[in-house]
Amino acid sequence: MLAFRYLLKHTFHTLRSRAGRALLLLFWKYGHRPRYQTTKVRFGRYEFEVPDAFSWLWQYEEIYVEEFYKFQSSSSTPVIYDCGANVGMSVLYFKELYPQARIKAFEAEPSIANYLTQNLKTNGITDVEIIQKAVWKDTHGVWFGEGQADDASIYGEGTKKHIPSVRLRDQLATETKVDFLKIDIEGAEIEVIPDCADVLDRVQHLFVEFHAYLGQPQALTKVIEVIEQAGFRYYIDTNQHRRSPFVNHRYRNNDVMDLQLNISAWRPHV
Structure with a gap:
């Protein structure tokens, strides 16, 4: 059906x-x-x-x-940060696009990170650095609500567990250039992106899947302001297109979100 x-x-x-x-x-x-x-x-x-x-x-x-993640780079070995790599489909795509890319793949949910690790191994992809930690604004760990497939989140309603974290800002600061930064971290972007504001100048292409959870501030302007001040041009799209938005406030039926957007940002000279 x-x-x-x-x-x-x-x-x-x-x-x-x-x-x-x-x-x-x-x-x-x-x-x-x-x-x-x-x-x-x-x-x-x-x-x-x-x-x-x-x-x-x-x-x-x-x-x-x-x-969504197609981009052009003058380098045959672009640096790619995949935050929220899930089971590895995005990593696979990046490796097809640029076989010699240097990729860091971050996945917070331990069970999903296991799928990611095994899938890359099964398909002979052995040169990707997998970091089984949540992307966050510090290294003190973060409480996550468990999910079923791709929806574990700091705002999740499932059983809470403490997940080790990595500060994305510090990771980016070690690079002179990041060709592509993908951020799909189920709501944590409203904290992580502002924390990275002073190092986003080294990022050439930025993809953010923006999430707003019911009962939480939507905070879209908080994210967009950082992106604009970092000198990006951007395009915003959504796959919701829901009818009657004044009475239909949920992203999907029974969903915990009321907004999900895809933000694609790039440097004007790229």
Whole structure:
């Protein structure tokens, strides 16, 4: 049923690309699988083990069909920071784009980090530095609400556990240039990005998946102000497009968020 609904909504747009046509086949193959059950998926020459096939399919669409992370670099060995690497789809994409890239992959949720580590190993990707810590504004650790696949968060409603953290600002400060910085950290961006303000001048391309949780400040201006002051141009998009927003305040039915945005930022000379 999920695959059928997807096909009705996306067929004409998706069929225009090779990756889109592959996605339709993947939806037929995996879109009916029960939610939140470990599944082995095969796509192209790769094999992954994922905690939820349906959320993985959405990742495939965002990364391979929509190509949210596609960027150009004059270097064959760009530096990429992947904050919120999840099960490794973004890392895989970056390695296809730039096989010799130097990548740091950060993943806070221990169980998801295990999927990430094993998936890269299974597919012969051995030159990525995996950091199993939460990206945060200090190194004192952070309390995380457990999630089921890709939704563990400092604002999560699941069982709370204390996760070791790394201060992203200090990591960036060790680099002279970061070609691509991806930040998908489920709400923690409203604290982390302002903390990185004084070192964002070395970042060339910045992708932020912005989240606003019910009961918490939305704080979009807090993030955008830092991005503007750092000299970026940016583009904001969303996949919500929900009807009746004055009465429909949730991102999805029964979701804990009321806003999710994709912010793509780049230096004007890039």
